[in-house]
Amino acid sequence: MRYRITVSYDGTGFCGWQSQPSGRSVQDALENAVFRLSGERTHVVGSGRTDAGVHAIAQVAHFELSREYENKTIVGALNAHLPRSVRVSDCRRADDGFDARKSAKRKTYMYLMYRGERSPLLDGRAVAVGDADCESMRRIAEDIVGTHDFTTFMAHGSGAKNAVRTVYSVRFEDDGKFIKMFITANGFLYNMVRIIAALMIKAGHGEPVDIKALLAARDRTAAKDTAPPYGLYLYDVEYE
Amino acid sequence: MRYRITVSYDGTGFCGWQSQPSGRSVQDALENAVFRLSGERTHVVGSGRTDAGVHAIAQVAHFELSREYENKTIVGALNAHLPRSVRVSDCRRADDGFDARKSAKRKTYMYLMYRGERSPLLDGRAVAVGDADCESMRRIAEDIVGTHDFTTFMAHGSGAKNAVRTVYSVRFEDDGKFIKMFITANGFLYNMVRIIAALMIKAGHGEPVDIKALLAARDRTAAKDTAPPYGLYLYDVEYE
Numbered sequence: 001m002r003y004r005i006t007v008s009y010d011g012t013g014f015c016g017w018q019s020q021p022s023g024r025s026v027q028d029a030l031e032n033a034v035f036r037l038s039g040e041r042t043h044v045v046g047s048g049r050t051d052a053g054v055h056a057i058a059q060v061a062h063f064e065l066s067r068e069y070e071n072k073t074i075v076g077a078l079n080a081h082l083p084r085s086v087r088v089s090d091c092r093r094a095d096d097g098f099d100a101r102k103s104a105k106r107k108t109y110m111y112l113m114y115r116g117e118r119s120p121l122l123d124g125r126a127v128a129v130g131d132a133d134c135e136s137m138r139r140i141a142e143d144i145v146g147t148h149d150f151t152t153f154m155a156h157g158s159g160a161k162n163a164v165r166t167v168y169s170v171r172f173e174d175d176g177k178f179i180k181m182f183i184t185a186n187g188f189l190y191n192m193v194r195i196i197a198a199l200m201i202k203a204g205h206g207e208p209v210d211i212k213a214l215l216a217a218r219d220r221t222a223a224k225d226t227a228p229p230y231g232l233y234l235y236d237v238e239y240e
Numbered sequence: 241m242r243y244r245i246t247v248s249y250d251g252t253g254f255c256g257w258q259s260q261p262s263g264r265s266v267q268d269a270l271e272n273a274v275f276r277l278s279g280e281r282t283h284v285v286g287s288g289r290t291d292a293g294v295h296a297i298a299q300v301a302h303f304e305l306s307r308e309y310e311n312k313t314i315v316g317a318l319n320a321h322l323p324r325s326v327r328v329s330d331c332r333r334a335d336d337g338f339d340a341r342k343s344a345k346r347k348t349y350m351y352l353m354y355r356g357e358r359s360p361l362l363d364g365r366a367v368a369v370g371d372a373d374c375e376s377m378r379r380i381a382e383d384i385v386g387t388h389d390f391t392t393f394m395a396h397g398s399g400a401k402n403a404v405r406t407v408y409s410v411r412f413e414d415d416g417k418f419i420k421m422f423i424t425a426n427g428f429l430y431n432m433v434r435i436i437a438a439l440m441i442k443a444g445h446g447e448p449v450d451i452k453a454l455l456a457a458r459d460r461t462a463a464k465d466t467a468p469p470y471g472l473y474l475y476d477v478e479y480e
Contacts, residue, residue: 010360055361085360120250120325121295121365121473233361 001068004094005030005044005078007059010085012124012230017050017059026050026086030061033081037074038065047104047237048188053229055125057110058089060237062100098239106168107188108236111181111197111227126178127197127231132204134174137181140203141170143211144196150189151218155226158190163218165189170196179204182235191226198225241308244334245270245284245318247299249326252364252470257290257299266290266326270301273321277314278305287344287477288428293469295365297350298329300477302340338479346408347428348476351421351437351467366418367437367471372444374414377421380443381410383451384436390429391458395466398430403458405429410436419444422475431466438465 009026019027030044046061069077074091082088097103112126119128144167151163166186173180181200183193202225203209214222249266259267270284286301309317314331322328337343352366359368384407391403406426413420421440423433442465443449454462 008360010363057361084358084363087358087360089357117329118324118327120248120327121297123250123324125361 001066002062002064002094002096002098003069003071003074004060004062004092004098004100005074005088006090007056007061008087008089009056009059010125011050011053011055013083013085014052016052016054017046017048017056026056026059027061029082029086030063030078033078034063034065036081037069037077038067040065040067045100047100047107048234050232050234051191051229053124054232054234055230056234058236059234060100060104060239062094062098100237103239104187104237105240106184106186106236106238107234108182108184108238109188109193110233110235111183111193111200112231112233113179113181113197113201114177115179116177124230127201127228129179129201129204132179132201133206134172134179134204136203136206137179137200138172140199140209140211141172141181143215144170144183148215149218150192150215152214152220152222153192153195154189154220155191155195156220160189163189165192184236193232194227194229195223195225197227197231199223201227241306242302242304242334242336242338243309243311243314244300244302244332244338244340245314245328246330247296247301247326247328249296249299250365251290251293251295253323253325254292256292256294257286257288257296266296266299267301269322269326270303270318273318274303274305276321277309277317278307280305280307285340287340287347288474290472290474291431291469293364294472294474295470296474298476299474300340300344300479302334302338340477343479344427344477345480346424346426346476346478347474348422348424348478349428349433350473350475351423351433351440352471352473353419353421353437353441354417355419356417364470367441367468369419369441369444372419372441373446374412374419374444376443376446377419377440378412380439380449380451381412381421383455384410384423388455389458390432390455392454392460392462393432393435394429394460395431395435396460400429403429405432424476433472434467434469435463435465437467437471439463441467 071091147166311331387406
């Protein structure tokens, strides 16, 4: 029986999504909870990795169990066994052909910024950007949309063979205090959203940022900075 | 030289404001930072205590040092020595007659609630209230405003001799997701806001809550519940 779950987590205390010998990953926490429910050791396969400190509003994952459970039993039991920093919001049966990683068609990340000085109450969940101007961000964001070779926007150490991705939209919400950047693509390279967020913050402070030239450079050293992980949220994963 | 500072903090990792032998209080963190700036051991006197897990957006405190420093030097040096969970946003010189606790005329607390199921990303900073109705909260809130004996709304163990307080306003902001309750008074009894918040949550779920009868009872056991500390924020302290 294959199950598909939707998971939210506060990435602060984790070494990231991916299972680690330390066991301090979100995947380990979920696999332990599944074991405590079922007595079965199984892999919980996520739509993709998130780094240490990166959060998820709706990560999607799948796993297999030999026994059949009601969906609500799985939600209740997993939440009872998970730490408070991880929560399963949904469970449904999936076809054997469904793979949380391979079947994902579009993903959306949110990058959360706030105006003003660093606040202890937002620390670890959002990034302080002083008096950044959101209109300047919107202007350069247009050049990111489309199908491009994003080599410049890929961290070293990424295993990706092909850096071509299609960005469907970069959208901002600005309520005066918070600036939310939403970016939707068919896939993301390692650190791609955080590298884009760092450029947005630069542009927001009036520094010149030429996205077209950066894309054309196909050189990671052209876009130097990477914004902090704790502003980043895996927001949505879409399937066919 | 007497200095007045404004401080924000995430109360999660602290045993509260008040200095403790464990040293894990906000007051201890501030007194250590003042010592590292000045070499002087001094008391940092807050406008009032906050419990473990309670946050502050603008706590006010004072302390004395024999040497004169520029205000911005104090802000910079304290922030350099404080953990990231505490931040000094302002410092100014105060008259010798100024006492952060005794001179306070009005205080405002915020209680932060959100609709829906518990979210790991809001855990420790706000309280999940399902589909609570804010209009029902507004209706009962009217009866809290005024000068009353708040014995029913005071936790056991409070040292207060006199439970009469004047509540100037109880105000709500509701953006559909978050419900913020702001309550302003000339002073608060131990756990008073959290006891009121628990009644609001009850009313928000359609349970009958009779504030007038509760006030008249002058009996703590009449209002049974206390809402969690982590929804509570010391929001503002006003002086003459």
